[in-house]
Amino acid sequence: xxxxxxxxxxxxxxxxxxxxxxxxxxxxxxxxxxxxxxxxxxxxxxxxxxxxxxxxxxxxxxxxxxxxxxxxxxxxxxxxxxxxxxxxxxxxxxxxxxxxxxxxxxxxxxxxxxxxxxxxxxxxxxxxxxxxxxxxxxxxxxxxxxxxxxxxxxxxxxxxxxxxxxxxxxxxxxxxxxxxxxxxxxxxxxxxxxxxxxxxxxxxxxxxxxxxxxxxxxxxxxxxxxxxxxxxxxxxxxxxxxxxxxxxxxxxxxxxxxxxxxxxxxxxxxxxxxxxxxxxxxxxxxxxxxxxxxxxxxxxxxxxxxxxxxxxxxxxx
Numbered sequence: 001x002x003x004x005x006x007x008x009x010x011x012x013x014x015x016x017x018x019x020x021x022x023x024x025x026x027x028x029x030x031x032x033x034x035x036x037x038x039x040x041x042x043x044x045x046x047x048x049x050x051x052x053x054x055x056x057x058x059x060x061x062x063x064x065x066x067x068x069x070x071x072x073x074x075x076x077x078x079x080x081x082x083x084x085x086x087x088x089x090x091x092x093x094x095x096x097x098x099x100x101x102x103x104x105x106x107x108x109x110x111x112x113x114x115x116x117x118x119x120x121x122x123x124x125x126x127x128x129x130x131x132x133x134x135x136x137x138x139x140x141x142x143x144x145x146x147x148x149x150x151x152x153x154x155x156x157x158x159x160x161x162x163x164x165x166x167x168x169x170x171x172x173x174x175x176x177x178x179x180x181x182x183x184x185x186x187x188x189x190x191x192x193x194x195x196x197x198x199x200x201x202x203x204x205x206x207x208x209x210x211x212x213x214x215x216x217x218x219x220x221x222x223x224x225x226x227x228x229x230x231x232x233x234x235x236x237x238x239x240x241x242x243x244x245x246x247x248x249x250x251x252x253x254x255x256x257x258x259x260x261x262x263x264x265x266x267x268x269x270x271x272x273x274x275x276x277x278x279x280x281x282x283x284x285x286x287x288x289x290x291x292x293x294x295x296x297x298x299x300x301x302x303x304x305x306x307x308x309x310x311x312x313x314x315x316x317x
Contacts, residue, residue, distance in 0.1 A: 002032045005078035006068065014064040020085035021063045021120070021301070027084040030113040034081040035308055037301070038110070038117045039088035040103055040279075044096050045125025045163040047156055049251045055283035055297070056088060056120040058249075062291045063298040070306040073268060077305055080312040086110070086117075096161045100129040107133035111277065116308050118301055121281030123251060124151055127236050128166040128175075134234055134277045135175040141277075142180035142231035143167070143204075144224060144270065146263065147238040148254040150183050150199035150206060163251070163282070171202045176234075178203025182227045184220065184266070185209050185241045188254035209256060217262060221269030228273055235270065235278035237263075237300050239293055247296050249288025260296050267303045271310055278304045 006023040020026050021037040030036065039056030046052060069076045077083070089106030091099040103126060110117045111134055119130055124147075135141055145151075145167065152168040154160075160169065167183075170176045186196055187209035199206045205227050212220050240250045243257035258266075280297045288294055 003078070003082045004033060004084045005082070019057070019060045019064070021060050022066050023064055024083055024085040026087055028086060030110060030115050032082055033084045033115050034312070035083045035116045035118060035305060036086040036110050037083065037120065038086045038107065039120045040091065040122040040126045041088055042091040042099050042103070042121070042126055043123045044094055044099065045161060046123045046251050047162050047164060049284055049287065051284040051286045052121060052123040052251060052282055053093070054285045055122055055281070058283055058285035058288065058291065058294040059120045059280070059297045059301065060085070062294045063301070065295070066298060066302050070302070072264070073271065073306045073310050075306055075310045075313055077309040080309045080316065081305070083305065096125065100161070103129035104132045108136055111137035116275065117277050118304055119279040120297070120301065121279055121283070124163040124238055124281045125161060125166055126281065127279060128161070128169050130277065130279060131170045131175040131234060132173070138232050138276050140174055140177045141234045142228045143176050143182070143234050143236065144228060145183045145236045146185055146241040146266065147183060147236070148185055148187050148209070148240045148257060149238070149252065150186055150196060150204070152199040152202055168202060177231060180228055180231045181205070182207065182224055184212060184224065185258065187256055209258070217265050221266065224269065225273070230274070232276045233270070233273045235275055235304060237267070237278070237280045238282045239280065239297050240282055242296060247293040249284045249293030250282045251284055260299070263296070263300065264303055267300060270307055272314070273307070274311070275304070275307055
């Protein structure tokens with residue numbers, strides 16, 4: 001069986017070739033794949049800055065720095081996984097509901113094939129069609145969301161679909177199991193004291209950045225793991241979870257956030273969870289000096305990929 005893995009960077013330099021994630025083969029066939037890297041170049045859901053449509057391109061470009069082995073998790077990814085860069089799902093710029101339909105239709109066959117998609121955004125509005133595709137195959141999911149905003153507004157300018165509304169819609173559509181879901185890292189000024197309480201009323205456990213600081217990272221990981229239990233999990237990572245000192249190239253930055261190192265620790269804490277899909281969103285290359293936000297996003301995707309490999313390693317032992 002063909003095993004898909006990155007090009008050998010001892011044979012050709014990492015700065016060469018077409019920019020796929022980690023220099024993986026660009027393949028549309030799913031028969032021999034365990035994980036698919038998928039771009040969703042859509043930013044019509046953004047409410048402030050525009051430009052996340054170029055996020056997948058930026059993440060892929062800098063991802064050529066990444067290597068096969070994750071020493072912190074103790075796993076060589078491609079010993080256990082066959083991974084492809086599936087390319088991008090189709091979108092229609094300016095038309096959010098039509099793009100949702102196309103994103104969902106583009107991702108559903110990946111889930112049906114038993115392949116785990118790691119989606120590169122794009123603004124956070126793409127989480128809704130991602131979850132529609134995932135839940136259509138796996139049933140309602142537990143959500144682990146790393147973010148500085150809960151994204152549970154009811155509407156914005158009277159519209160139901162923006163990057164601030166996807167998780168309210170997901171609860172309304174029974175795509176999530178709120179009592180098994182958790183949102184981590186909320187901070188910054190908000191429009192109303194109910195902005196966070198609305199998320200809690202929907203059933204989410206919401207941990208603000210202040211609360212994470214009080215708990216500490218190990219206790220936060222325990223809380224996430226207890227919340228999720230043995231559920232199937234969707235992980236959604238908004239790069240504005242990280243302080244803009246480490247991730248300036250994003251749509252709605254909030255100061256007082258986490259370091260890139262802390263973000264890695266928290267994501268690694270999901271080891272053992274049954275992850276059926278995930279995303280890394282809200283990278284805006286136009287606001288990203290020296291590609292540091294794209295580099296963060298690429299590394300978070302690498303950590304998520306490593307978690308899937310680690311689960312396969314555990315199952316094989």
